[in-house]
Amino acid sequence: xxxxxxxxxxxxxxxxxxxxxxxxxxxxxxxxxxxxxxxxxxxxxxxxxxxxxxxxxxxxxxxxxxxxxxxxxxxxxxxxxxxxxxxxxxxxxxxxxxxxxxxxxx
Amino acid sequence: xxxxxxxxxxxxxxxxxxxxxxxxxxxxxxxxxxxxxxxxxxxxxxxxxxxxxxxxxxxxxxxxxxxxxxxxxxxxxxxxxxxxxxxxxxxxxxxxxxxxxxxxxxxxxxxxxxxxxxxxxxxxxxxxxxxxxxxxxxxxxxxxxxxxxxxxxxxxxxxxxxxxxxxxxxxxxxxxxxxxxxxxxxxxxxxxxxxxxxxxxxxxxxxxxxxxxxxxxxxxxxxxxxxxxxxxxxxxxxxxxxxxxxxxxxxxxxxxxxxxxxxxxxxxxx
Numbered sequence: 001x002x003x004x005x006x007x008x009x010x011x012x013x014x015x016x017x018x019x020x021x022x023x024x025x026x027x028x029x030x031x032x033x034x035x036x037x038x039x040x041x042x043x044x045x046x047x048x049x050x051x052x053x054x055x056x057x058x059x060x061x062x063x064x065x066x067x068x069x070x071x072x073x074x075x076x077x078x079x080x081x082x083x084x085x086x087x088x089x090x091x092x093x094x095x096x097x098x099x100x101x102x103x104x105x106x
Numbered sequence: 107x108x109x110x111x112x113x114x115x116x117x118x119x120x121x122x123x124x125x126x127x128x129x130x131x132x133x134x135x136x137x138x139x140x141x142x143x144x145x146x147x148x149x150x151x152x153x154x155x156x157x158x159x160x161x162x163x164x165x166x167x168x169x170x171x172x173x174x175x176x177x178x179x180x181x182x183x184x185x186x187x188x189x190x191x192x193x194x195x196x197x198x199x200x201x202x203x204x205x206x207x208x209x210x211x212x213x214x215x216x217x218x219x220x221x222x223x224x225x226x227x228x229x230x231x232x233x234x235x236x237x238x239x240x241x242x243x244x245x246x247x248x249x250x251x252x253x254x255x256x257x258x259x260x261x262x263x264x265x266x267x268x269x270x271x272x273x274x275x276x277x278x279x280x281x282x283x284x285x286x287x288x289x290x291x292x293x294x295x296x297x298x299x300x301x302x303x304x305x306x307x308x309x310x311x312x313x314x315x316x317x318x319x320x321x322x323x324x325x326x327x328x329x330x331x332x333x334x335x336x337x338x339x340x341x342x343x344x345x346x347x348x349x350x351x352x353x354x355x356x357x358x359x360x361x362x363x364x365x366x367x368x369x370x371x372x373x374x375x376x
Contacts, residue, residue, distance in 0.1 A: 039230055040231055040316065043231070089223065090171060091171065094224055
């Protein structure tokens with residue numbers, strides 16, 4: 001486990017009276033983003049057609065995206081919270097996307 | 107406010123397009139329009155100098171992650187406060203195509219309860235993939251979107267669309283309630299329609315992307331933030347319209363009234 005020490009001070013006054021050390025750990029998250037069921041997926045449909053054309057008995061293809069995110073957090077629960085927030089704010093649009101996370105400590 | 111004192115900010119980012127067409131349309135209306143790269147604006151942060159902000163179409167940041175997502179989040183952490191203050195002053199903010207996607211991703215649209223942190227709607231994959239065609243849309247707004255008050259309700263406008271992700275959708279878990287709210291607040295501005303103005307009923311290609319209830323453009327509850335998928339700047343001049351050879355050449359096309367209305371509204375109210 002790689003441990004990172006980071007020095008955090010809230011303001012100049014805090015710096016004078018106390019010092020805080022927070023241990024940060026590094027995490028790796030695989031985020032799989034898929035379209036919610038029922039939404040059209042032209043990329044998946046076109047790919048299915050091409051695979052069928054190549055002679056495979058393909059029933060359907062749904063396209064998805066995967067991200068590998070390496071980030072720092074104070075502990076595992078903090079890491080889970082942060083990666084979920086990242087998903088809701090940027091990696092997915094909650095209106096149309098579902099996501100699944102595989103989180104591991106580095 | 108005199109027309110020549112109106113200052114329009116056209117934002118540009120890597121991958122935007124039709125910004126020059128929009129610039130030309132605004133300049134033709136004799137206002138001061140400036141095309142500025144968003145990176146430059148992130149340093150100066152001087153949105154107060156402007157009366158109108160226009161987000162053009164295109165594929166900002168190569169549509170990475172999702173259409174408009176990266177530009178929207180960059181805007182949020184670089185000039186989020188300034189942009190929010192601009193909107194709260196009631197000044198017009200317009201997003202066309204990718205600009206509409208950016209306004210949805212930043213949470214300025216539909217903004218049922220003010221600007222949201224997470225997007226409350228989405229402009230998802232078109233049902234028939236990338237669509238580049240002329241469509242008709244009808245103005246259905248009853249007056250909430252005051253910047254378009256010069257365009258009569260029921261007016262049919264012919265404009266081109268060119269996008270792969272423009273299908274307006276709301277969260278499926280709360281769809282009926284949110285759609286009702288959108289109409290209650292008079293936030294629906296344009297709907298795709300047939301030549302006679304009758305509803306497209308989500309039929310392709312009249313509704314080119316399968317948008318929910320044929321919605322082509324919406325505004326926020328206050329009416330000063332407007333987003334639409336079709337490109338009025340590409341139909342500004344008469345010679346850009348697809349029918350001018352049969353109907354005769356006029357100086358201006360259907361997109362003219364869109365820009366003229368926004369400028370007239372700003373002239374009267376600021």
